[in-house]
Amino acid sequence: MAGAVSSHGCRRLLGPQLRDLLIQKHCVLFDCDGVIWNGEKAVAGAPEVVGLLKKRGKRVFFVTNNCTRPRESYVQKFSRLGFKDVVQSEILSSAYCSAVYLRDVAKVQGKVYVIGCDGVHKELREAGVPFVEGETDVPGATIFDCPLDSDVRAVLVGYDDKVNFLKLAKACCYLRNPDCLFLATDRDPWHPLPRGRVTPGSGSLVVALETASERKATVIGKPSRFMFECIASQFGVDPARSVMVGDRLETDILFGSRCGLDTVLTLSGVSTLEQAQGYRDGRTTDKAICVPDYVVDTVADFLPALAR
Known part of the structure; x- marks a missing residue:
């Protein structure tokens, strides 16, 4: 079997x-x-x-x-490393599948708050899924006084090497709304780096938000x-x-x-x-x-x- x-x-x-x-x-x-x-x-x-x-x-x-790059970037990498005739439709990343899920399954009526890299942003944009864009870090801003977007209806968490406490705190605030979806690109706990080093994966951020929000994320990736x-x-x-x-x-x-x-x-x-x-x-x-x-x-x- x-x-x-x-x-x-x-x-x-x-x-x-x-x-x-x-x-x-x-x-x-x-x-x-x-x-x-x-x-x-x-x-x-x-x-x-x-x-x-x-x-x-x-x-x-x-x-x-790996949600750090969009599928078009993967096509370029395949070509660069000597793989011939790999096309975009053959590549399914957790970033792409998260965008498909939000568009075709959840059909979110509102914006997505994203903790993630450009790969997630580009796949959401390509799928026509609106998300919170253009946020700039104001020096000294805290969760006590920063603006929140009232149109957020989902939180999507992926790998983010620029994550900070304020991002996590905003996500927690959005997740206080029980109607706000809580999604994760994946639960990979860590990723290997050269010379025996590692970097925390998406899963480490997901667990932090699950603990703070007392909710469980729906995982899209493997x-x-x-x-x-x-x-x-x-x-x-x-x-x-x-x-x-x-x-x-x-x-x-x-x-x-x-x-x-x-x-x-x-x-x-x-x-x-x-x-x-x-x-x-x-x-x-x-x-x-x-x-x-x-x-x-x-x-x-x-x-x-x-x-x-």
């Missing part, structure tokens, strides 16, 4: 097994960071894998919780099903004929499992084989859904399976 977890989870995939898997699948979903690139360097073999999958008639999509629903509704993708390739157990693999996809963990990013095996062999069942069906070292392991 697609996405099923059993004692056979974490199976190593080699050429013949990978070939058999890809014969069964029509659609391959990739995470980006840690899977097909690390920073400004493509994972070795990744451009060739994507190109060969398309040449073999497979549908390829890229699903990322592991929420909504990102796959966007693909399925637009392109008619069958989960039973799809596979998710990612590097994070609690986001990518959980996302694939929840959506009924087979899952492949690549060891070129965040999660390790030991963590996956620990979840598989653990006595508790709450992490069982995070166990990948298969494991590869990197996406370059797909190359022998795609060779004719």
Whole structure:
């Protein structure tokens, strides 16, 4: 059964097994960071894998919780790193999906207050979703005397490297209204940086606001099903004929499992084989859904399976 977890989870995939898997699948979903690139360097073999999958008639999509850039910027990055013929419709970021959710599902009648980077702002603007713009930091301003927009009907929280206490306080004030939606692009707790450093992710800001507002955010990005629903509704993708390739157990693999996809963990990013095996062999069942069906070292392991 697609996405099923059993004692056979974490199976190593080699050429013949990978070939058999890809014969069964029509659609391959990739995470980006840690899977097909690390920073400004493509994972070795990744451009060739994507190109060969398309040449073999497979549908390829890229699903990322990174909300810092708009999809058009991702297209440019793919091209810059040697990926050919990646088009904007194949890229689903948490910023884009949040804009789609606000426009097509929530149908917000008012403005959105955003904690996030330009990627979120540009996707909202592209989708025609109004949000609070043009705020300038007044020296010495506090939540006691700063203006609030009476037309705000939703708060959207994503990664924001310019976040400050006043932004959080404004969001809390808006969320006092029970009719104000509370959305998060994703719950990623942290992101790896060069030289072993990390930066807090969107999830750290979401938890802060959940604590202060005593409310729970609706999460749009992985592991929420909504990102796959966007693909399925637009392109008619069958989960039973799809596979998710990612590097994070609690986001990518959980996302694939929840959506009924087979899952492949690549060891070129965040999660390790030991963590996956620990979840598989653990006595508790709450992490069982995070166990990948298969494991590869990197996406370059797909190359022998795609060779004719």
